[in-house]
Amino acid sequence: xxxxxxxxxxxxxxxxxxxxxxxxxxAFVADRLGDNTASQLGRVSFNPVRHIxxxxxxxxxxxxxxxxxxxLFGYAKPVPVNFRKLNNPRLDMVWVALAGPVTNILLxxxxxxxxxxxxxxxxxxxxxxxxxxxxxxxxNAILAVFNMMPIPPLDGGRVAVGLLPRPLAAPLSRLEPFxxxxxxxxxxxxxxxxxxxxxxLDVISAILxxxxxxxxxxVLFLTGNV
Numbered sequence: 235x236x237x238x239x240x241x242x243x244x245x246x247x248x249x250x251x252x253x254x255x256x257x258x259x260x261a262f263v264a265d266r267l268g269d270n271t272a273s274q275l276g277r278v279s280f281n282p283v284r285h286i287x288x289x290x291x292x293x294x295x296x297x298x299x300x301x302x303x304x305x306l307f308g309y310a311k312p313v314p315v316n317f318r319k320l321n322n323p324r325l326d327m328v329w330v331a332l333a334g335p336v337t338n339i340l341l342x343x344x345x346x347x348x349x350x351x352x353x354x355x356x357x358x359x360x361x362x363x364x365x366x367x368x369x370x371x372x373x374n375a376i377l378a379v380f381n382m383m384p385i386p387p388l389d390g391g392r393v394a395v396g397l398l399p400r401p402l403a404a405p406l407s408r409l410e411p412f413x414x415x416x417x418x419x420x421x422x423x424x425x426x427x428x429x430x431x432x433x434x435l436d437v438i439s440a441i442l443x444x445x446x447x448x449x450x451x452x453v454l455f456l457t458g459n460v
Contacts (some may be wrong), residue, residue, distance in 0.1 A: 238270060240362075240412055242296070242366045243362070244362060244365040244366050245295075245369055245373075246292070247366055248345075248366055248370035248373050248374075249283075249295055249369075249373050250286065250291065251341070252284050252338060252341060252373045252374045252377055253282075253285060253286070253309070253310040253377070254280060254281075254282045254285045254286075254310070255280065255337050255338070255341055255357040256310070256334040256337055256338055256377060256381075257277065257285040257310045257311070257312075257313050257334065258262050258275075258277065258278060258279060258280055258337070259334050259337035259338075260315070260330055260331075260333050260334050261271070261277035261278045261279075261313045261315040262333070263329055263333040264313070264315045264320070264328050264330045265278055266293065266329065266330060267300065267321055267322075267326040268319055268320045268321040269315055269316050269317070269320050269330075270319075270327070271315060271319065272313045272314055272315065273373040275314065277313050277314075283368075284308060285310045285311055286311070287309060287310050289313045290309035290310060291309065291310050294309075300387070308337070311460035312387070314343045315327075315330055317378050324396050325351055325396060325445065327392055327395070327396045328392070328393050328396035328397060330392075331389040331390075331392035331393045331396070332393060334377075334381060334389050335377070335381050335382050335389055335390075336378075338374040338375070338377045338378040339374065339375075339378050339380075339449070339453075341370065341374045342370070342371050342374035342375050342378070342449070342450075342453045343453055343456065345367045345368075345371045345374065346367075346371055346453050346454055346456075346457035346459055347457045348367050349367055349459055350414060350457075350459075351459070352364055352367075364425050371450060371453065371454075372446075372450065375446050375449040375450045375453065376442075376446050378449065379442055379445045379446045379449055380442060380443070383417075383442075384406075385409065385413050385416055385417065386406065386407060386413050387410045387413045387414075387426075388407055388411035388417075389411065390398040391406065391409070391410070391413065394406060395407045395418070420438045420439055421439055424436075424438075425439070
């Protein structure tokens with residue numbers, strides 16, 4: 235519980251920006267592909283207020299941070315998409331879903347590239363800027379990897395529904411109303427249950443951490459930081 239105001243200042247800004255750009259990207263691509271539902275609600279915007287869910291964007295990540303959770307998790311208000319209004323509903327759903335994680339990868343690349351400009355930052359604020367950039371890299375990598383889990387309503391689930399043959403896509407799509415419960419079960423309840431019996435059932439988080447590590451290393455390599 236020894237999180238300081240400084241810690242919050244270098245985590246909250248990159249988290250809010252990462253989630254805001256992620257959701258705005260969904261809304262923008264949906265609008266370009268024929269569905270203006272999100273656009274009419276003002277969601278094609280970089281204004282964080284339009285995307286922030288008070289609990290999912292701020293309270294939940296803060297709780298996990300204070301609890302020293304091994305995996306940081308958060309979410310914004312879902313962007314409403316009427317897939318029937320898309321020009322090519324099944325394929326365009328894939329592009330709309332991919333827009334968020336791809337945007338997070340681009341933000342991670344931008345943060346890593348910005349490391350090279352740190353010598354230009356005044357010494358008094360260099361550490362704060364560096365910590366924000368480091369956390370932006372980590373958060374955006376986590377969001378990209380986490381959201382590509384093949385469980386609806388996560389982006390990876392919707393990509394899978396759009397690409398799989400219909401006999402496989404239909405039952406997967408029917409999981410969407412239960413997606414968040416499945417995630418809570420896999421990421422929180424299953425590890426807790428395992429710990430009661432001395433078992434390490436934190437398998438999904440371990441896989442996500444490993445994949446996130448690979449993404450971060452790839453971003454650092456591509457931006458000349460290793």
